[in-house]
Amino acid sequence: MVCQAQAGNRDALEQLITRHQAWIYNIVLRMVYLPQDAEDATQEILVKLITKLSTFVGKSSFRTWLYRIVVNHVLNMKRGRADMAGWTFTRYSDSLDATPDMDLPDPSSVPADMQLLVDEARIGCTSGMLLCLDREQRLIYILGEIFGVTDLVGAELLEISRENFRQKLARARRDLHNFLHDKCGLVNEANPCRCAKKTQGFMKAGYVNPQDLLFARKHVARVRDVAEKKSEDLNALDQAYAELHRDHPFHEPADFVNSLRTLINGTDFRSTLELE
Numbered sequence: 001m002v003c004q005a006q007a008g009n010r011d012a013l014e015q016l017i018t019r020h021q022a023w024i025y026n027i028v029l030r031m032v033y034l035p036q037d038a039e040d041a042t043q044e045i046l047v048k049l050i051t052k053l054s055t056f057v058g059k060s061s062f063r064t065w066l067y068r069i070v071v072n073h074v075l076n077m078k079r080g081r082a083d084m085a086g087w088t089f090t091r092y093s094d095s096l097d098a099t100p101d102m103d104l105p106d107p108s109s110v111p112a113d114m115q116l117l118v119d120e121a122r123i124g125c126t127s128g129m130l131l132c133l134d135r136e137q138r139l140i141y142i143l144g145e146i147f148g149v150t151d152l153v154g155a156e157l158l159e160i161s162r163e164n165f166r167q168k169l170a171r172a173r174r175d176l177h178n179f180l181h182d183k184c185g186l187v188n189e190a191n192p193c194r195c196a197k198k199t200q201g202f203m204k205a206g207y208v209n210p211q212d213l214l215f216a217r218k219h220v221a222r223v224r225d226v227a228e229k230k231s232e233d234l235n236a237l238d239q240a241y242a243e244l245h246r247d248h249p250f251h252e253p254a255d256f257v258n259s260l261r262t263l264i265n266g267t268d269f270r271s272t273l274e275l276e
Helices: 002-006 010-032 035-055 062-076 089-098 114-130 135-146 151-158 162-183 195-205 236-246 256-264 269-273
Strands: none
Touching: 002 010, 002 035, 010 035, 010 062, 010 114, 010 135, 010 256, 035 062, 035 256, 062 135, 062 151, 089 114, 089 162, 114 135, 114 162, 114 195, 114 236, 135 151, 135 162, 135 236, 151 162, 162 236
16 A cells, blocks of 8 residues: 555645544644644645655555654644643643632533533543643653553654663653652542542533533543553553543544645645655
8 A cells, every 4th residue: 555655646645644643643642732733733744644654665654654644743743732832741730720629610601411421520631631741751651551562662653762761651651650649549449539529629620611521522432442452561440540541532533634735636746755
């Protein structure tokens, strides 16, 4: 399929985009938090796929080649709206403490299912915690802990040693899991923070919009359904914390083929493939 796309076969190129766009989008979404920013970054990455495809010579698998583009893009892209907020675990903790515990609103007063609102609060809050990691830590945690990428693949993608990947993942896991252990009641029941109690406070603060839910959906696939389970070197507590994020939806993005079709079908298609 790659060879066909390199030769100018538009259908083959569209199939490559269709095959990889959801995975790219879901990685990027967890890096940038906001779906619109994730869509923009995903499209930028797919444009790079189109324009750099001629440089793929088969020294690695196509998947490794493509996801190195993804890794380099998300590590070097300009700071998005969520990054601009400058979240740290200390600031995040203070923000949660400043959000009052409140009963859920009257179901008749909101335009969304109550459970979806609580899910939106839970997913949004635990997604936001990832922003407290620096960009490299965040990416390594997303790849290694949420999507179950092995140290061999992770090392290939970041072009570091397997030992270095494991060390960086361990530090990211320690920082995030320590925060979860100290603050979040989802796993550590000794903590008083509860998603249902924070939902209305998040609504008043503008983090949850009942008319425009960013994350919660009915009948969706979960990350755990599509990402291979990890078993090596995880104790039960670390696995429980990782499951908070593996329980998040695996989002189906917009069809980027449609938005890129002008580029794909342009009269300069072959010359585009020759660009670096």
